[in-house]
Amino acid sequence: MERQPARILVVDDEAAIRLTMSIMLQRRGYAVSSAASSAEALALIHQHRFEMALLDLKLPDGSGLDLAEYLRLHHPATAVLILTGSSPLDSTLDDGRLGQFHYLIKTCSPQDVLERINLALCS
Amino acid sequence: MGKRPSHNGVMTAYPHGSGGQSLTSVGFETTRPLADSWFEALLESAPDAILIVDASGAIVVANSQAERLFGYDRSELIGEAVEVLVPEAQRRLHAEHRDHYNNNPHVRPMGHGMDAELMARRKDGSIFPVEISLSALWTAEGLLVTSVIRDVSERKRIEEQLERQVQHRTAHLNALLGLSTTLLAERDIDAILQHALQHAMLLVPEAQQGAIYLYDRAEHTLVLRASTHPSLVLGSTVAVNIGLCGRAFRSGHIQAASSVTEYAAALPPMQGDEYTQMLEALGLNQLPSGALVIPLLAHNEALGVLRLLRHTGEGPFASEARPTLGLLANLTATAITEAHSHYTADRLTTQVARLEDQQRELTARLDSAEAGMLQAARLAAVGQLAASVAHEINNPLYAARNSLFLLEQDLPDDLQGTPYLTILQQELARIAGIIERMRDFYRPDRGEFAPCDLNQLLEHTLAVAVLNARHKAISVQFAPNTTLPSIQGNADQLRQVFLNLVINALDAMPDGGTLSVRTAFGPTVVLVEVADTGIGIPDDIRPRLFEPFYTTKTNGTGLGLSISAHIVTQHGGQIEVETNPGKGTIFRVVLPHEARELPS
Numbered sequence A: 001m002e003r004q005p006a007r008i009l010v011v012d013d014e015a016a017i018r019l020t021m022s023i024m025l026q027r028r029g030y031a032v033s034s035a036a037s038s039a040e041a042l043a044l045i046h047q048h049r050f051e052m053a054l055l056d057l058k059l060p061d062g063s064g065l066d067l068a069e070y071l072r073l074h075h076p077a078t079a080v081l082i083l084t085g086s087s088p089l090d091s092t093l094d095d096g097r098l099g100q101f102h103y104l105i106k107t108c109s110p111q112d113v114l115e116r117i118n119l120a121l122c123s
Numbered sequence B: 001m002g003k004r005p006s007h008n009g010v011m012t013a014y015p016h017g018s019g020g021q022s023l024t025s026v027g028f029e030t031t032r033p034l035a036d037s038w039f040e041a042l043l044e045s046a047p048d049a050i051l052i053v054d055a056s057g058a059i060v061v062a063n064s065q066a067e068r069l070f071g072y073d074r075s076e077l078i079g080e081a082v083e084v085l086v087p088e089a090q091r092r093l094h095a096e097h098r099d100h101y102n103n104n105p106h107v108r109p110m111g112h113g114m115d116a117e118l119m120a121r122r123k124d125g126s127i128f129p130v131e132i133s134l135s136a137l138w139t140a141e142g143l144l145v146t147s148v149i150r151d152v153s154e155r156k157r158i159e160e161q162l163e164r165q166v167q168h169r170t171a172h173l174n175a176l177l178g179l180s181t182t183l184l185a186e187r188d189i190d191a192i193l194q195h196a197l198q199h200a201m202l203l204v205p206e207a208q209q210g211a212i213y214l215y216d217r218a219e220h221t222l223v224l225r226a227s228t229h230p231s232l233v234l235g236s237t238v239a240v241n242i243g244l245c246g247r248a249f250r251s252g253h254i255q256a257a258s259s260v261t262e263y264a265a266a267l268p269p270m271q272g273d274e275y276t277q278m279l280e281a282l283g284l285n286q287l288p289s290g291a292l293v294i295p296l297l298a299h300n301e302a303l304g305v306l307r308l309l310r311h312t313g314e315g316p317f318a319s320e321a322r323p324t325l326g327l328l329a330n331l332t333a334t335a336i337t338e339a340h341s342h343y344t345a346d347r348l349t350t351q352v353a354r355l356e357d358q359q360r361e362l363t364a365r366l367d368s369a370e371a372g373m374l375q376a377a378r379l380a381a382v383g384q385l386a387a388s389v390a391h392e393i394n395n396p397l398y399a400a401r402n403s404l405f406l407l408e409q410d411l412p413d414d415l416q417g418t419p420y421l422t423i424l425q426q427e428l429a430r431i432a433g434i435i436e437r438m439r440d441f442y443r444p445d446r447g448e449f450a451p452c453d454l455n456q457l458l459e460h461t462l463a464v465a466v467l468n469a470r471h472k473a474i475s476v477q478f479a480p481n482t483t484l485p486s487i488q489g490n491a492d493q494l495r496q497v498f499l500n501l502v503i504n505a506l507d508a509m510p511d512g513g514t515l516s517v518r519t520a521f522g523p524t525v526v527l528v529e530v531a532d533t534g535i536g537i538p539d540d541i542r543p544r545l546f547e548p549f550y551t552t553k554t555n556g557t558g559l560g561l562s563i564s565a566h567i568v569t570q571h572g573g574q575i576e577v578e579t580n581p582g583k584g585t586i587f588r589v590v591l592p593h594e595a596r597e598l599p600s
Helices: A015-027 A038-047 A064-074 A110-122 B009-016 B033-045 B064-070 B088-103 B113-117 B153-185 B189-203 B243-251 B260-266 B272-281 B322-410 B419-440 B454-469 B491-507 B560-570
Strands: A007-011 A031-035 A052-056 A079-084 A102-105 B049-054 B059-062 B119-121 B127-139 B142-151 B209-216 B221-227 B237-239 B255-257 B290-298 B301-310 B450-452 B474-479 B487-489 B513-521 B525-532 B574-580 B584-592
Touching: A007 A015, A007 A038, A015 A031, A015 A110, A015 B322, A031 A038, A038 A052, A038 A064, A052 A064, A052 A110, A064 A079, A079 A110, A102 A110, A110 B322, B049 B064, B064 B119, B064 B142, B088 B142, B127 B153, B153 B189, B153 B322, B189 B209, B189 B221, B189 B301, B189 B322, B209 B243, B221 B243, B221 B301, B237 B243, B243 B255, B243 B260, B243 B290, B243 B301, B255 B260, B290 B322, B301 B322, B322 B419, B450 B491, B454 B474, B454 B491, B454 B513, B454 B525, B487 B491, B487 B584, B491 B513, B491 B525, B491 B560, B491 B584, B560 B574
Parallel strands: A007 A031, A007 A052, A052 A079, A079 A102, B474 B513
Antiparallel strands: B049 B059, B049 B142, B119 B127, B127 B142, B209 B221, B209 B301, B221 B237, B255 B290, B290 B301, B450 B487, B513 B525, B525 B584, B574 B584
């Protein structure tokens, strides 16, 4: 029986990132949904079950951390990886919550991201 | 004898025409009534005592002034040896002088020869100074000597008094001169006033009380600063518009009172209590019978007054000493001014010196604080800027690198491996690297401190760097102190610091040289020294060495040393540089190894 591809949710307010991430992940064989805001993301989360969520930290209508906590609480099976453009010690983010989740800073290379995703889904 | 010339016609005429009659025998009972009366009138009208003495020294004529002067009746004198009128001790000498004169008679006016010391004796035995003129008369009876005798005791007395006054004045002036040296050398105003007051009291023995008041500009009163009398309380005041003191102070002229009435006249009209209060204010129990108030004038400005009072005694008060007292007062005023200006000058000098010290200290503190703050502020500003720049750049960079990643997959085979693609990937990666480093600025990471072995860190760093240096003629010397204590720190950040320093050192030696790294430690700190034998750092670059984004390297970011300094600061340490252009540079990193407190 053919194994269903893992479904990944990409949440980022920048279209270029949503697009490139989606294509990169699809080419790796993942099923990808993308959202530009927390509201869109929540709507998708209610419709589908995601193996993984890639969350931008700064969203127009909230923090990726809130989504991460929501997922941990209601969908603990969904792996969460937070991608942030800022320093982890940026005052708006340094509320101690980021350290509770896996995160990558956006200076990382595409290979790094794919590797981390692969690692997260395998474990 | 009548042929003899004479100064005095009458005198010469009389004996000549006496017709051989003896004057001794006739006295004034002359047989020539007219001539006799002339002669008598002449003798009696003379202001001085006149005696005529014969060659034997016997008195033949004496006038009434002679009687009065010597206290003898004429009858007692006539026929008596003239030596009876000479003090006993000088009688023999007088007789000799008389013989000598008789042998050589001549006119001798008063004030010549021994006159100044001639003394005469009265009947009562008292001695008095005289001046005597002598003239000779030749008569039939022989030589007669006329002597005119003047009592000069009054003149002598006046002379002596004058002499005394001159001596007195001279003494005053000498004393003043002496005092002036004391006063002008004295810097303490109270001491000056005491000296002056004591001296003034000496000058005026009849004064029973002395006081010096100085003007208090702020209170517009005269304040007692020195006194000879305990009833006068130092610090008590006298209004500048009352009494002799007020007058002297306002007018600048000496004020005097020779009686109680005169003194009271200077006071405003008063009744009962007012009167008592006034006396109290003046430090008096009763009005003085004599007062002298001298203004202390310096450059025509009255600084105060010197007041001398007499309570018992009457008559003019201290009139003789006034000129000297005036000088004394001026001298005192000058001394006060001098002392004051010296005091002011001293104080000013001290204040200026203190201000200069403070200024220097402040400048030095400011310089170092400013330098420190400037660097800290710059680092903080750069840190914040770096963080926000990182955020702004990271998103587009991330999207761009993802796109390139996809583009590479989409490229046809013949374009795979094109160098432009590689360059694009590398350069984007480099931008990411710069942003990573910029982000480090803003990462205190205190929570991540752990014990670090600096020797080990340096060894690893050098191993990496030496790869870089292999193609140059560079020798690396590592001299670790093997008992170096570990420090609390972030190993990754410290490694970055040492790597920066080592890379800089290698870059400074393009033609080769020696890289020396050593470690040492003291009671509280460890030291890491990275020295090169390179080109050194030019003076104009040194101040900007730790400035972010300042670089002299073509490919430098200008962040290496500024980040290093930031990291070292975050570790509670400091980084120093010692450079010798043309000979090399030493960087020293000092880090605390115990009792360490991080700056908050």
